[in-house]
Amino acid sequence: MKQFIDFLPLIIFFIVAKMDPREVSAFGQTFELGGIISATAVLIATSIIVYGLLWYKQKSLEKSQMITVVAVLLLGGMTVLFQDETFLKWKAPIVNWLFATAFLASRFIGQKTLIERMMDHAMTLPPPVWSKLNMSWVIFFALLGGANWFAAFMIPGDFWVDFKVFGNLGLTFAFVIIQMLFLGRYIKEDEAEKSP
Known part of the structure; x- marks a missing residue:
């Protein structure tokens, strides 16, 4: 089960990355969903949710999970901010x-x-x-x-x-x-x- 949880953000990233870009509305805002940049934003959000819940439940994360979260936040954040997938690569x-x-x-x-x-x-x-x-x-x-x-x-x-x-x-x-x-x-x- 732990391995599936660790791969969940990556699986969602893959699905969104493979989608053709389209506009979706949520929370009164319009977003583009599909492609690498929006998939990266989804990766960041799902990583925060998944690892946040794990931290809440276990009161800690494994070191490998911490490294992954920091890398997603740092390099994924730069990818979204600069609209350049090179950072995530x-x-x-x-x-x-x-x-x-x-x-x-x-x-x-x-x-x-x-x-x-x-x-x-x-x-x-x-x-x-x-x-x-x-x-x-x-x-x-x-x-x-x-x-x-x-x-x-x-x-x-x-x-x-x-x-x-x-x-x-x-x-x-x-x-x-x-x-x-x-x-x-x-x-x-x-x-x-x-x-x-």
Whole structure:
């Protein structure tokens, strides 16, 4: 359910971005709905609503959610203000590169890598495996940021919108499946050690 909530603003963004621009009236005002700029305004509004409700319910947000909200507000706000989609195109590469940097920095800061801090409650792994796992996330986020940059700035048209929704989701899903296959043997060993 959490993953759906995180993707909800992005799904709504995609729907509005793909619509042909049209005028709609709401609250006594006329707005243009459809296209990248109005989709960005909708992305900002839905992000504020979704993450605001999550914060209200949980009294906090995860760091990744905070980074996403700040990036949406900052780069999305600049996109709407200057009527230039270039700012929003930078969101996915920057956010992914920030995640890569955070995972990499965790190797040198603190006692545990970031992936170990996130998952050590669920499994026990030898330190070299935690290190390899953490490094795989560094590489994944760095490459995903590069792929988003390439889709946004090197391929003409609005392919980047499709990639932002379906490419990111598909690549992340495939990467998590590979991680699960890699970790499968350690989970079995961990369960065998715990059994009497």
